[in-house]
Amino acid sequence: MSSKARVFVIEADQVVRSALGYILSERHETFTFAEPADALTKAARSAPDVVLVGSSLIADDGAETVAMLARKLNRAGIVVVADSVKAPLALAGLRQGAEAIIAKPITFDGVTHAVESVYARRGTEPGLAKSPRLVPTEISR
Template sequence: MINVLIVDDQPLIREGLSSLLSLQEEIHIVGTAVEGSDALAQASRLEPDIVLMDIRMPGVNGVEGTRLIREKLPHIKVLILTTFNDSELIFDALEEGASGYLLKDMPTETIAKAISTVFHGGVVLPKDFTAHLLAEGRLKQAEKAFGGASEPPEGLSELTIREREVLQCLGQGLNNKEVAEGLFITEGTVKNHVSNIIHKLGLRDRTQAAIFAVRYGVTTF
């Protein structure tokens, strides 16, 4: 059972998501919060596995709320709920430690699957939407994160064929187990490859690695 805390300033969305996600067998809604500071207080008390956080709220928004939770409660993962108009904040939230983001109008089943993916160690970056935003230059934090370069960094050429395969899987949001099954290697080997990728590309974590894969359209040799 995955324990989830829902954070949104709109009662209709909070109650609607709570009702719909409660119908999913593996999800248990432990509570709700109305903005970021409330989310931290509720998360401290309820100890959810995942916080489903709206990005734009009055008071403490989802970006700052993510920072607070990841700083104070690093074992709790945050999944951002957003809209196309919130695109400039998405990478801010990822930089603060969010494990991905979802559009609010996605089907309940998609949101439930994303929650499961994050719970099991994956990253959720809707590939087509992310690529579209990057192509339009709307995610300025992505440019900042990778030095504003339009061409793939030189470190990409240092990756082995297997490391590029793993990086491609990260861009698809797969967790270590899924990568291992897809490439017919052990999870321990995947972890080693991920560490090597992060080091060679000068990235902070697997979330940045996933963003890198999407931004540069990484494919295998």
């Protein structure tokens, strides 16, 4: 890819949020948030290409949070970070508009591969039109 993706990590759990931010910060422009409202405020100034949503956030706020983010950040691909690709919260996120799942335990390669795959599929390279929402995929480690 010729440019870095702008990635938002929205995760209530500070340890997971920090780990994801650390993994992504070397290759991508990365911003971390504990609350969706903070991410939406930042998105008004600088829209993300990919959004990682932690399952703890879905557990706290409901899967509708993914649908709301997909609607408001419609150019961004959404990835759910969950305990497994078959976890009910992760599957609920897919039904609400997420494109992929990253299963814990998270790894450097797994996280960067998921972000770069979603980024490439969305056609977010400069000069390319937005691609249609693709069939959700599951990405583990």
